[in-house]
Amino acid sequence: MTIQFNDETFRDDYSFFNSDRAIKRFPFPFHEDSYMYSVNMEQHRGGPVDSVYEKRFDVDEHYVAEMRDRAMVLADDPLRCQSLPHMTLAGWDLLELIMVSKSEDYPDLFELHRDGNNWRWVNKPLGIDDSFVFLDETTLPYGPMEYITRQAQGDFCVLDQRDDNLWMDAGMVTTQADWSLDFDIGMNFFEWHAPVPLAHEKGIFVRALKFLLNIQQGAPARRLNWTMTVNPLLDTSPENYHKWGIQKTTLTPENIGAKQHLRVELQTFFRLPRSNALVFPIRCYLCSFQDLMTAPKWGRRLHRVIRDLPEELATYKGFIDNRPMMLDYLSKFDDGLPTSDGIWPDLETEPALKT
Amino acid sequence: MSKFTFPQSIRSRPVYGTLEQRDGAAHLLIADAEGAEAILDVATPAMMAKAHIVYIPKGAAFEDKLRGLNAASFYAGPSYGAAEQRIHKALADAKMGLQVYLAGTEGLMGQAQNAAMQAGIPHTAIQTEHRGSTARRIQCVHCKGITEDVETDPFVCAHCGLNLFVRDHYSRRLAAYQGVCIDAEDPGNVPEPKGIYE
Numbered sequence: 446m447t448i449q450f451n452d453e454t455f456r457d458d459y460s461f462f463n464s465d466r467a468i469k470r471f472p473f474p475f476h477e478d479s480y481m482y483s484v485n486m487e488q489h490r491g492g493p494v495d496s497v498y499e500k501r502f503d504v505d506e507h508y509v510a511e512m513r514d515r516a517m518v519l520a521d522d523p524l525r526c527q528s529l530p531h532m533t534l535a536g537w538d539l540l541e542l543i544m545v546s547k548s549e550d551y552p553d554l555f556e557l558h559r560d561g562n563n564w565r566w567v568n569k570p571l572g573i574d575d576s577f578v579f580l581d582e583t584t585l586p587y588g589p590m591e592y593i594t595r596q597a598q599g600d601f602c603v604l605d606q607r608d609d610n611l612w613m614d615a616g617m618v619t620t621q622a623d624w625s626l627d628f629d630i631g632m633n634f635f636e637w638h639a640p641v642p643l644a645h646e647k648g649i650f651v652r653a654l655k656f657l658l659n660i661q662q663g664a665p666a667r668r669l670n671w672t673m674t675v676n677p678l679l680d681t682s683p684e685n686y687h688k689w690g691i692q693k694t695t696l697t698p699e700n701i702g703a704k705q706h707l708r709v710e711l712q713t714f715f716r717l718p719r720s721n722a723l724v725f726p727i728r729c730y731l732c733s734f735q736d737l738m739t740a741p742k743w744g745r746r747l748h749r750v751i752r753d754l755p756e757e758l759a760t761y762k763g764f765i766d767n768r769p770m771m772l773d774y775l776s777k778f779d780d781g782l783p784t785s786d787g788i789w790p791d792l793e794t795e796p797a798l799k800t
Numbered sequence: 801m802s803k804f805t806f807p808q809s810i811r812s813r814p815v816y817g818t819l820e821q822r823d824g825a826a827h828l829l830i831a832d833a834e835g836a837e838a839i840l841d842v843a844t845p846a847m848m849a850k851a852h853i854v855y856i857p858k859g860a861a862f863e864d865k866l867r868g869l870n871a872a873s874f875y876a877g878p879s880y881g882a883a884e885q886r887i888h889k890a891l892a893d894a895k896m897g898l899q900v901y902l903a904g905t906e907g908l909m910g911q912a913q914n915a916a917m918q919a920g921i922p923h924t925a926i927q928t929e930h931r932g933s934t935a936r937r938i939q940c941v942h943c944k945g946i947t948e949d950v951e952t953d954p955f956v957c958a959h960c961g962l963n964l965f966v967r968d969h970y971s972r973r974l975a976a977y978q979g980v981c982i983d984a985e986d987p988g989n990v991p992e993p994k995g996i997y998e
Contacts, residue, residue, distance in 0.1 A: 524944070625941055631973040632812060639812035640969050683941045683980060687962055690984030766985075 447553065450509040450570060456517075461677035463736055467506055471732045472497045472709050473740075473788045474669040478749040480758075482644045484652045489667035489713050493789070497711055498667070501546040502597060503728065504554065509570050511598045511620070511679065518619040518680050519595075524627040525682070526591050528603070528615035535603045535615060536590030537580055538717035539724050543593045568596055590615055599711075599728030602626075604634075604657075606721055611657060613637050614722075620679040620729045622672045622708065623686065623763065642757045657723060662716045669788075670710040673764040673771075677706055677731045696767055701774045702735035705767070707747070734774060740790035741798050744778030751775060804934050807997070809968045814906070816930040825897030827851040828890055829871075830912040832880070834932030835904025836862030842901065843869050852890055854883050856908065860932070880911055887912060891919035903929045907937035907948055910975030923972060934997060939976040940964055946976055952993035954982045963990045 453461045463471070474480075492498025497505075518525055528536060544566055548557035556567040562579040573596065577584035585592045594601045594617035603615035610633045618626035629637040634654050635645075644650060660666055674681055675693045696704055711728040738744045751759075751771055759765040780799040785791050806816075819842040827847055829839050836855060840862070843851075851871040856879060857863050863876050877883045900916050902909040909928045917923050935949040945959025953966040957979065964979030971978070983989050 625978070627944070628939065628941060628969070628971050628974065628978055632971070636812040639810035640967070645811065683978075685942075687942050687981035687984045690981065691987070693985055 448504065448506055448508070448570075451506045453507070453510045455510070455514045455677055455679040459676050459678070461507070461510070461731065463732055464506055466495075468732065468736045468739060469790065469792070470496055470505075471737070472669055472711055472730055473737070473743050473746075473790065474671040474707075474709050475746050475750050476786065476788050478746050478784060479753050480750045481755075482647060482649050484649060484656060485668045486653075486656055486666045487668070489665040497728075497730065500550040501665070501713075502543060502550070502726070503711070504547065504551055504570075504598065508598055512571060512596060514679050515595060515617075515619045518682075522684060525619050525684075526594070526617045527626060527630050528588060528590055529631065532590070532603055532605065532615035532720075532722070533582065533588065535605070535717055535720035535722035535724070536588055536593075538720050538722065539601065539603060540589040540593040541579070542715060542717065542724065543597050547597075571596055591617060597726075599726045602725040602727065603717075604723040604725055606658065606723060609658065610634055611654065611723060619682075621682055621727075622710065622729075623681055623683055625683045627684075640761075642761050643755070657714060660714050660716050660723060662718055665713055665715040667711065667713045670712055672708050672762045673767075674706045674708040674731065675704055675767070677733075679729060679731075681708075693763070693767065696770055698770060698773065701770055702738070703733055705734045705771060705774075706731045707734070707737060734771075738778050740792060740795075741778075742784050742791055742795040744775070744798065745780070745782060746784050748772065748775035748779035803931060804997075806930070806934075812970045813968045814910070814928070814970055814972075816909070816928045819901050819903060819927050819929045821847055822899045822927070824899035825850070825895060827899045827901065828854070828894070829901040829903070830854045830883075830887060830908070831866075831902070832856035832904035832908040832932070833858040833860040834862075835902075835908065835929070836860065836866050838903035838929040838931050839901070840865060840869070845870075848872070854887055854890070856880055856883060856904075880908055884911075884915070887915050888919075891916055891921070894919065900926045901929075902926060904931055905933050905935060905949075906930065907935070907975070910937060910970075910972070914972065914975045917972065936966065936996065937976045938964070938966060938979040939971070939974050940979050942981060946974070947979070950979075951995060953996045954990060954993055955979070966996055 455461050497503045544557045547555040554569050558565040564579050565576045567574045600618045600620050602613055604611040605614040613629050613632050616626045638650050678689055709730045713726050715724050717724055759768055819838050821842055827850055831839050848869050848871045852873040853871045855866055855876045867874055902912050913923055913926050916926055935951045937948055938950045939946050940957040943960035947958040954963050957964050962981050963983055965982040967978045969978045
């Protein structure tokens with residue numbers, strides 16, 4: 446499999462686009478016509494061929510452009526990547542996990558050559574060929590977590606496990622849905638989720654934590670989460686909210702199909718072998734409403750989900766003001782027909798939109 | 801009346817208790833303003849014989865009463881910043897069995913708790929009691945500057961000048977609440993400031 450990497454931007458002129466392949470494999474997050482929080486975990490052991498679930502760390506057409514965007518964010522604000530002093534070993538664990546996974550899953554793009562602790566890493570899409578000594582920080586240009594996550598799509602939270610809790614003690618966070626690593630670093634699982642409405646009362650976090658504390662080596666888990674973003678902006682950070690918040694007011698009935706994006710996070714969870722830390726990659730996928738509407742099932746379903754979403758969630762996810770305009774647009778793609786179960790578009794079997 | 805009952809809030813927001821005397825090899829008590837009253841309530845002669853009191857009066861009139869407790873070591877200073885190096889030294893010199901007591905404003909307790917955590921004391925082992933002003937110490941999420949003693953919501957960041965609303969989300973590491981731009985989506989539309997608990 447070869448991937449054609451897009452030359453595109455996630456800021457300024459927003460030249461980001463999804464190919465037909467990327468639209469078909471978009472991780473649509475709604476398995477039924479309504480949405481409420483749940484502990485929607487499943488094993489991360491592959492999935493349908495060419496789906497985002499197939500590989501341990503999905504690499505797609507946005508890889509090179511996303512890494513370029515990450516480098517720009519870090520140049521502006523180095524605090525987006527931080528690691529408390531006791532987390533260095535976990536950083537090495539993460540480096541190993543990503544290098545081994547990518548070189549096995551994408552042998553045409555990545556190579557890892559190991560001779561004891563003398564390692565050579567080749568990343569062809571980014572033009573990197575580095576030799577270094579595993580576990581020796583002085584042989585890499587950055588700390589191990591920063592080094593490898595400058596070469597891996599998605600945000601990475603590295604969680605220390607102690608006192609029957611998980612602690613946000615390291616991370617690379619440049620594509621976040623409005624939360625600050627710099628503020629949250631050092632917090633435990635309940636504290637960094639404190640601002641989320643409704644889910645505490647439903648016991649979601651108590652159950653999720655119990656699940657995560659028991660994740661074993663070699664048995665990663667995954668779930669999808671979602672929000673909404675106007676323009677394909679990866680860096681929806683609170684740090685820059687005073688700059689990008691205004692973009693939410695630029696939606697019109699004419700441009701909403703192109704500008705409004707469903708933002709989906711593929712969250713995975715891997716136990717790390719030496720440190721017993723848990724790494725929590727949060728991979729962001731963006732898809733415009735007009736591209737989503739090419740799958741009739743998704744058009745029907747997205748309208749129903751957004752229409753029936755509790756007000757607190759629409760407020761928390763930041764689109765309460767734009768919801769009426771979204772519904773005007775989406776309702777045109779909902780003819781009332783039933784939809785099939787599950788998240789896949791089922792393009793061959795779902796009927797075309799009745800007009 | 802210097803006690804205030806904080807409304808129910810989210811999980812990251814600190815919860816304060818009432819100081820109680822605990823057995824310890826030594827006692828470090830750090831307070832500002834009305835926090836002195838909590839120390840006066842908990843102090844005993846036996847405890848004071850092994851106590852180090854660090855007090856920031858902030859204009860309150862308790863210094864003489866605190867001094868009258870005859871702690872083994874007593875310090876009154878003009879600001880937390882002025883006292884900070886002394887606090888770090890006291891914590892660095894501490895042996896097993898030190899008890900830490902913090903009382904007064906959230907800003908004082910948060911910063912002193914942070915200093916104790918840096919010295920290796922778990923935050924759950926540190927006693928706190930809120931007294932006096934309910935003003936908050938707030939970090940601007942945009943410029944990262946910290947504004948002390950914020951009493952209203954919204955307020956103007958003392959560093960970058962943005963209008964910020966006050967969240968209950970709290971970082972022990974920064975000893976600060978989070979402030980976020982209130983008019984990002986509608987520049988200039990800033991509501992009239994109100995007291996944080998009004």
